Amino acid sequence: MTDKPSPGTPVLELRGVNKSFGPVHVLHDVDFSANAGEVTALVGDNGAGKSTLVKCIGGIYSMDSGEYYFRGEKVSVHGPRDAAKLGIEIVYQDLALCDNLDIVQNMFLGRERGSFALDEGSMEKAAAATLAGLSVRTVKSLRQKVASLSGGQRQTVAIAKAVLWNNAVVILDEPTAALGVAQTAQVLELVRTLAGQGLAVVIISHNMRDVMEVSDRICALYLGRVAADVRTADVSVSDVVQMITTGSGPDGVPVAGGDGNGNGTDGAAAASTAGKVTAPSGGSA
Ligand SMILES: Nc1ncnc2c1ncn2[C@@H]1O[C@H](COP(=O)(O)OP(=O)(O)OP(=O)(O)O)[C@@H](O)[C@H]1O
Numbered sequence: 173m174t175d176k177p178s179p180g181t182p183v184l185e186l187r188g189v190n191k192s193f194g195p196v197h198v199l200h201d202v203d204f205s206a207n208a209g210e211v212t213a214l215v216g217d218n219g220a221g222k223s224t225l226v227k228c229i230g231g232i233y234s235m236d237s238g239e240y241y242f243r244g245e246k247v248s249v250h251g252p253r254d255a256a257k258l259g260i261e262i263v264y265q266d267l268a269l270c271d272n273l274d275i276v277q278n279m280f281l282g283r284e285r286g287s288f289a290l291d292e293g294s295m296e297k298a299a300a301a302t303l304a305g306l307s308v309r310t311v312k313s314l315r316q317k318v319a320s321l322s323g324g325q326r327q328t329v330a331i332a333k334a335v336l337w338n339n340a341v342v343i344l345d346e347p348t349a350a351l352g353v354a355q356t357a358q359v360l361e362l363v364r365t366l367a368g369q370g371l372a373v374v375i376i377s378h379n380m381r382d383v384m385e386v387s388d389r390i391c392a393l394y395l396g397r398v399a400a401d402v403r404t405a406d407v408s409v410s411d412v413v414q415m416i417t418t419g420s421g422p423d424g425v426p427v428a429g430g431d432g433n434g435n436g437t438d439g440a441a442a443a444s445t446a447g448k449v450t451a452p453s454g455g456s457a
C-alpha cells in the first residue's frame with residue numbers, strides 16, 4: 173500500500189477497444205477507465221459485452237485493436253499473468269475456489285509460502301490480517317473448508333484473496349448475483365472498504381439498487397458500445413435503466429449502433445434487450 177495514487181486518478185484506461193469472435197463484432201471502440209479510490213459500475217444488458225471487456229482487461233482475450241494504459245503508461249497485456257503482474261485481479265462469477273481446501277489454502281493457492289515445508293503460520297497470519305483489514309467478521313475459522321461456507325462468505329474469501337496481493341485494480345463480475353439481502357450488504361460494504369483503501373474497484377451488476385448504492389461512476393454498455401459514462405450522483409435509476417435498455421445516454425441521445433429504441437444496427441451482441449435488469453423495489457437492504 174505504499175505507492176497508491178491519489179483518489180480519482182485513472183489507474184486503468186482502455187481506449188478504442190474492438191473485439192470480435194469470428195464474424196461477431198462484440199466490442200466497438202470501447203473506452204473504459206477505473207480510478208483509484210472509486211467504485212466503477214459496469215452495467216449493460218445480457219450480451220452487452222461486459223464479461224468480454226473484463227476478459228480483455230484480464231488478458232484472457234486479446235483485443236483486436238485498442239490501447240491499454242496502466243497508471244498513465246501504455247502497456248501490453250498478452251495474458252492473465254501480465255494483468256496479474258500489473259496488480260489487476262478479477263473475481264469471476266464462478267469464484268474459482270476449491271471446495272476441498274480451507275480458507276487459508278484457497279487464499280494462497282499457487283502462491284504458497286515456504287521453501288521446503290509450507291509456512292502455514294505466516295500464511296494464516298496474512299490471511300487473518302487481510303480479512304480483519306476488510307472488517308470481515310462472519311468467518312468463524314480460517315481452517316474451515318470452503319465447501320462449508322455460505323455464498324456470501326465464499327464471495328468474501330474470493331475478494332480477500334484478490335486483495336491479499338496488494339493489487340491496484342479489483343474487478344468483480346456479479347459478486348452479489350446469488351446472495352440474499354444481508355450477504356449482499358456485507359459484500360457491498362467490502363467493495364466500499366476496498367475503494368476506501370485506494371484501490372480502483374470495478375463491479376458488474378444487474379441490480380440497480382446495488383449499483384446506485386455502491387458506485388461512484390457508471391459505465392453503461394449497449395450492444396458492445398459505451399452508451400454512457402457518468403457520475404452516479406448525476407443520474408437516477410430510470411436514467412440508468414434507459415441507458416441499458418435503449419442505449420440512450422443520460423441526455424437521451426442514442427449511441428451509434430442503436431436507434432435509442434433498443435434496436436441495434438448490426439445485431440452482433442443483441443442477445444437480449446428484455447434482460448434481467450432489476451430496479452429497486454422500494455425496500456431497503
Ligand atoms: N467466446 C465467444 N465466442 C463467440 N461469441 C462470444 C464469446 N464470448 C462472448 N460472445 C458473445 O459476445 C456477446 C457479449 O457477451 P458477454 O459475455 O461479454 O456479455 P455480458 O455483457 O457479460 O452478458 P451477461 O450479462 O449475460 O453476463 C454475446 O453476444 C456473446 O454471445
Ligand SMILES: [Mg+2]
Nearest residue numbers: 222223224345
Ligand atoms: Mg457476463
